[in-house]
Amino acid sequence: MRLRLVPDDTKIDFFGRWKLWFGISLVLIVLSFISFGVRGLNYGIDFRGGTTIRTESTQEMDVGAYRDALSGLGLGDVLISEVFDPSFRADQHVAMIRIQAQDDEEAVTSELIQQVEEALKTVAPDIKFVSVESVGPKVSGELIWTAVQAVALAIGAVLIYVWLRFEWQFAVGAVVALIHDVVLTIGIFSELQIKFDLAIIAALLTIVGYSLNDTVVVFDRVRENLRKFKKTPLKEVLNLSINETLSRTTMTSLTTLLALIALIVLGGDVIRGFVFAMIWGIVVGTYSSIFIASPVLLFLGVKRDWSKPDNNAGNQFANIDA
The missing domain is CATH 1.20.1640.10 (Multidrug efflux transporter AcrB transmembrane domain)
Known part of the structure; x- marks a missing residue:
């Protein structure tokens, strides 16, 4: 049924x-x-510009804990995601943190990067910033x-x-x-x-x-x-x-x-x-x-009889199956 x-x-x-x-x-x-x-x-970070931070830690990553640690810094739009790769060690936990541009500046200041690092160390004390990259308004x-x-x-x-x-x-x-x-x-x-x-x-x-x-x-x-x-x-x-x-x-x-x-x-x-x-x-x-x-x-309107050719109907390929 x-x-x-x-x-x-x-x-x-x-x-x-x-x-x-x-x-x-x-x-x-x-x-x-x-x-x-x-x-x-x-617009999100992709279209507004901002800074991407790649972190690494031996402690298992908790996205919610990372987000809570950064919530008090007033960073605005922050995206946090864990990076997976078969080549990583069992104790290698990599995260990608994307922070929107602050006050129309092209990059997040070094002082703010330091504050982010200190905040994340409350969650993962051995965390390291592997790379910091900025995307400007032009890109x-x-x-x-x-x-x-x-x-x-x-x-x-x-x-x-x-x-x-x-x-x-x-x-x-x-x-x-x-x-x-x-x-x-x-x-x-x-x-x-x-x-x-x-x-x-x-x-x-x-x-x-x-x-x-x-x-x-x-x-x-x-x-x-x-x-x-x-x-x-x-x-x-x-x-x-x-x-x-x-x-x-x-x-x-x-x-x-x-x-x-x-x-x-x-x-x-x-x-x-x-x-x-x-x-x-x-x-x-x-x-x-x-x-x-x-x-x-x-x-x-549309032509009704496909058996009769009509050069003005734009139907010369009507029998093509895609």
Whole structure:
């Protein structure tokens, strides 16, 4: 007996109020831009610059104890992680401590480094600072630009892939949905001032892939149904296709959310921002696949008969399987 969260014969009218959903998304996108312009993003060490300290001790490392020892120094954003390597000795415990730039200075001062060392010696008396490295604002600015390029290239690759796989109308719908997801994700991080670092960029790229997968499943069913129902209005074909894939979409989203909810509850502060971005991305990605990508396709229209050549349809590669 199979579990069914959505009945097989659902007939939900997703396009009855598609202009309303489009309007809500447009308002949210405008608010995201306003929030980004007014409040900006709460950049982490990766984008703001700071100092990285590599420590070594024979005493087993306790991240919580290290963090408590440094909490009274007023260092701001501090990331602590243990480093593992097969070549380490059994009593060699290495930690990486990253401290944000203080008062817009490029590096943490030597006096502050001394205070950090003294504080950590209360936890691990034999601790040694193996290396101290600083990342300045210039490098951080380059990381921001590289991150923007990574997201833009990912969306561009999606445009080309969907264009080759389907038609240009499908590609436009998919890319509009992806831009919608990325903008809303950046907007919620700006509004809530959640720390934005390279882990969030990784989450954005993952969201792009997840949302694309959801959209392509719907579009693949749309193309099948367009071939079967050549006389049925495009709006009805889109509704039918979304209803037919709704069970798969719901199951995939819910099972992924269950794992992410477990991570956000049990995973700790280090990955909380990444997991939040993933949860938000799954919600808006599922929404955009239905209420953004498909209405764009409805607005642009699409060729109905693939058996007849049409040089203007941009469909010369429609039968390519990827």
